[in-house]
Amino acid sequence: MSYTLQFGQVTGYLPYLAGGAWISLQIAFLAFCGGMVIGLFGAMAKTFGNRPLNRVVSGYVTFFMNTPQLVQIYFIYFALPDAGILLTSYEAVLIGMTLNAGAYLTEIQRAGFESVHRNEMEAAETLGMSLMQRVRYVVLPHIARVLFPPLSNQYILMTLGTSMAAIFGVEELTGRAFNVNAETFRSIEVFSLTAGLYIIVTLIATLILGLFGRYMFRAKMRLY
Amino acid sequence: MPQLEILDLKAAYNRQPVLENITLSVEKGEIVSLIGPSGSGKSTLLRVLIGLLPPIAGQVHLDGERIDYGDKRTLRALRDRLAIVFQQYNLFQNMTALQNVTIAPTKVKKRPAREVEEEAKTLLSKVGLADKFDAYPDELSGGQQQRVAIARALALKPEILLLDEVTSALDPELVNEVLDAIRLLAAEGMTMFIVSHEMGFVRELSSKVAFMADGHIVEFGPPARIFDRPEMARTRDFVSKILRH
Amino acid sequence: MLARIVAEAPEFFSYYNVVFLLEAMLATFALSAIGCVFGFAAGFFLAVSRRTTSHFLLPLRTLTAAFIEMFRRIPFLVTLMMVFFVFQGLGLDISMFSVALISVCLIATAFIAEIIRAGLESVHRTQWDTAAAMNMSLIQTLRYVIMPQAWKIILPPVFSFFILFIKDTALASQIGVVELTYAGKVLNNKGFSAALVFGAILILYFIISYPLARFGARLEQKLAAARNS
Numbered sequence: 113m114s115y116t117l118q119f120g121q122v123t124g125y126l127p128y129l130a131g132g133a134w135i136s137l138q139i140a141f142l143a144f145c146g147g148m149v150i151g152l153f154g155a156m157a158k159t160f161g162n163r164p165l166n167r168v169v170s171g172y173v174t175f176f177m178n179t180p181q182l183v184q185i186y187f188i189y190f191a192l193p194d195a196g197i198l199l200t201s202y203e204a205v206l207i208g209m210t211l212n213a214g215a216y217l218t219e220i221q222r223a224g225f226e227s228v229h230r231n232e233m234e235a236a237e238t239l240g241m242s243l244m245q246r247v248r249y250v251v252l253p254h255i256a257r258v259l260f261p262p263l264s265n266q267y268i269l270m271t272l273g274t275s276m277a278a279i280f281g282v283e284e285l286t287g288r289a290f291n292v293n294a295e296t297f298r299s300i301e302v303f304s305l306t307a308g309l310y311i312i313v314t315l316i317a318t319l320i321l322g323l324f325g326r327y328m329f330r331a332k333m334r335l336y
Numbered sequence: 337m338p339q340l341e342i343l344d345l346k347a348a349y350n351r352q353p354v355l356e357n358i359t360l361s362v363e364k365g366e367i368v369s370l371i372g373p374s375g376s377g378k379s380t381l382l383r384v385l386i387g388l389l390p391p392i393a394g395q396v397h398l399d400g401e402r403i404d405y406g407d408k409r410t411l412r413a414l415r416d417r418l419a420i421v422f423q424q425y426n427l428f429q430n431m432t433a434l435q436n437v438t439i440a441p442t443k444v445k446k447r448p449a450r451e452v453e454e455e456a457k458t459l460l461s462k463v464g465l466a467d468k469f470d471a472y473p474d475e476l477s478g479g480q481q482q483r484v485a486i487a488r489a490l491a492l493k494p495e496i497l498l499l500d501e502v503t504s505a506l507d508p509e510l511v512n513e514v515l516d517a518i519r520l521l522a523a524e525g526m527t528m529f530i531v532s533h534e535m536g537f538v539r540e541l542s543s544k545v546a547f548m549a550d551g552h553i554v555e556f557g558p559p560a561r562i563f564d565r566p567e568m569a570r571t572r573d574f575v576s577k578i579l580r581h
Numbered sequence: 582m583l584a585r586i587v588a589e590a591p592e593f594f595s596y597y598n599v600v601f602l603l604e605a606m607l608a609t610f611a612l613s614a615i616g617c618v619f620g621f622a623a624g625f626f627l628a629v630s631r632r633t634t635s636h637f638l639l640p641l642r643t644l645t646a647a648f649i650e651m652f653r654r655i656p657f658l659v660t661l662m663m664v665f666f667v668f669q670g671l672g673l674d675i676s677m678f679s680v681a682l683i684s685v686c687l688i689a690t691a692f693i694a695e696i697i698r699a700g701l702e703s704v705h706r707t708q709w710d711t712a713a714a715m716n717m718s719l720i721q722t723l724r725y726v727i728m729p730q731a732w733k734i735i736l737p738p739v740f741s742f743f744i745l746f747i748k749d750t751a752l753a754s755q756i757g758v759v760e761l762t763y764a765g766k767v768l769n770n771k772g773f774s775a776a777l778v779f780g781a782i783l784i785l786y787f788i789i790s791y792p793l794a795r796f797g798a799r800l801e802q803k804l805a806a807a808r809n810s
């Protein structure tokens with residue numbers, strides 16, 4: 113063993129790294145919100161849209177789900193300038209993650225729409241509910257309960273996915289870990305501390321989302 | 337010497353006591369029935385006896401030898417001599433009727449496959465399933481599945497058979513076919529513990545009856561006494577409610 | 582942009598570049614495939630170890646649970662860095678491909694262990710009880726009773742994970758593993774336009790991933806329709 117662990121040099125950077133974790137959560141949140149909007153339209157187009165529209169959305173989803181997010185961002189960041197579209201690295205990462213999330217969230221939301229059963233709607237109709245009432249009291253609560261767990265899961269996965277922003281120089285948690293590593297050369301300590309922060313952040317996110325889902329939507333969710 | 341003797345047994349589920357002060361004994365060839373309202377601990381007692389729920393106090397003696405439920409070796413030896421049939425049949429869904437019966441004798445007891453298969457076919461025929469050897473559980477009715485489960489238990493050649501509400505999940509017209517299979521065993525002198533709500537059947541077959549409530553044995557004795565001259569008010573209450581039906 | 586792509590294309594698809602890209606594709610596929618095969622074996626062991634009951638094995642169960650919980654919550658890029666620096670710190674000289682492969686194995690083990698755990702739990706508890714009452718050992722119970730029922734629950738998500746990791750291994754390019762994304766960076770540095778290079782790389786990933794995804798979807802449908810036997 114030629115390496116002795118010295119966490120002392122690194123712990124001083126903990127607030128700096130924690131700040132990076134906060135930025136990671138923000139990037140994930142922005143991309144998730146953007147992806148939700150795309151996904152909502154995508155899922156509606158796939159469920160109710162006509163054939164050409166359906167084709168376009170399917171093509172988008174299939175392409176983004178079958179290629180790596182990293183290369184998608186490479187393309188946006190390095191190739192689009194050729195077409196006259198200049199983006200900062202932060203913008204490129206955010207756009208790439210949003211488009212990628214949009215594809216996955218289209219699929220998740222479409223599955224949620226499809227889980228609304230016709231007979232549930234018919235039962236609501238026989239109770240004399242209007243269309244608005246049916247949507248409000250039957251469809252939306254049902255969709256929320258079905259969709260919330262996979263959406264939470266996707267959010268957690270996206271939080272981990274933000275680490276690739278570091279490759280483009282964005283100073284989120286992993287980016288800051290690279291910085292600290294370059295200053296201290298205590299690589300194992302820096303990256304195990306970083307890993308620990310990701311574990312803590314996602315554990316907290318899982319707990320909060322789980323509690324929220326359980327009490328707001330009576331969704332079946334694990335809390336850890 | 338009693339074949340099975342239970343002394344002051346106590347068991348708990350998630351720290352909630354579910355059985356307390358259970359004391360009873362069975363002679364070889366006797367049939368003991370456990371009756372009582374649901375939630376009284378009858379099924380739990382069977383689960384404790386076969387080692388699915390370890391007791392927290394008390395003793396169980398089999399042929400005078402004390403069973404240590406914490407010890408894997410003794411537990412294996414015990415399960416070698418006891419077999420259980422569950423309320424929900426619990427057949428292995430991935431196996432045919434015949435495979436369900438032969439799996440434990442061949443794989444656990446390492447007996448020769450051909451011999452076991454012959455025996456299994458005889459057992460299945462005995463419970464009236466000679467034409468269902470290759471049927472999967474989802475192709476059988478509840479009564480048929482339960483009879484496969486009984487054959488499966490018998491293939492282990494148990495000295496004591498535990499029957500846990502074996503007719504409760506069955507449609508009424510299927511109950512008799514299962515009860516007939518049990519009557520056959522009784523005639524052969526098998527020691528049995530029966531949890532049942534079929535009072536006529538319990539009365540006809542049992543050597544002794546234990547009335548249980550709230551995890552306790554309220555009264556224990558021959559069926560004639562429990563049903564006709566119960567000593568305890570709770571027993572009287574339960575029996576009169578049941579018999580009025 | 583298009584004009585430049587057309588102009589560069591003949592030179593880009595030279596014999597050497599095509600061979601280079603095909604080898605890189607193979608590395609991408611191998612990383613995920615080997616990682617998932619190892620992950621399945623190790624994940625199975627971990628999932629089963631969580632079902633043991635003896636007090637003696639409590640430390641094993643705790644460690645297993647911690648491993649599974651942790652490695653599902655660390656980004657692949659960070660795991661790569663940790664594995665890389667740990668080997669460097671130990672003074673062991675291993676190839677970058679090995680570093681990436683070990684990282685994939687670690688993460689695949691954690692994710693697949695969780696998939697298998699859920700699969701084992703999908704088989705009703707009474708099936709476990711019945712097998713126990715019949716004196717079957719844990720191994721016998723798994724082999725004869727549980728796995729024949731659980732594998733069709735387990736296989737589709739494991740396959741999805743395998744396809745997911747074909748794309749996630751793109752991050753291994755960061756430590757210099759010559760896989761598909763790294764090949765793209767090399768060709769981009771040689772002067773080919775980013776649109777041509779990364780466009781081609783995206784299509785090559787699609788060529789690996791899409792047929793597998795279609796196969797996975799068909800597999801899932803077939804298994805869902807299949808009877809229990």
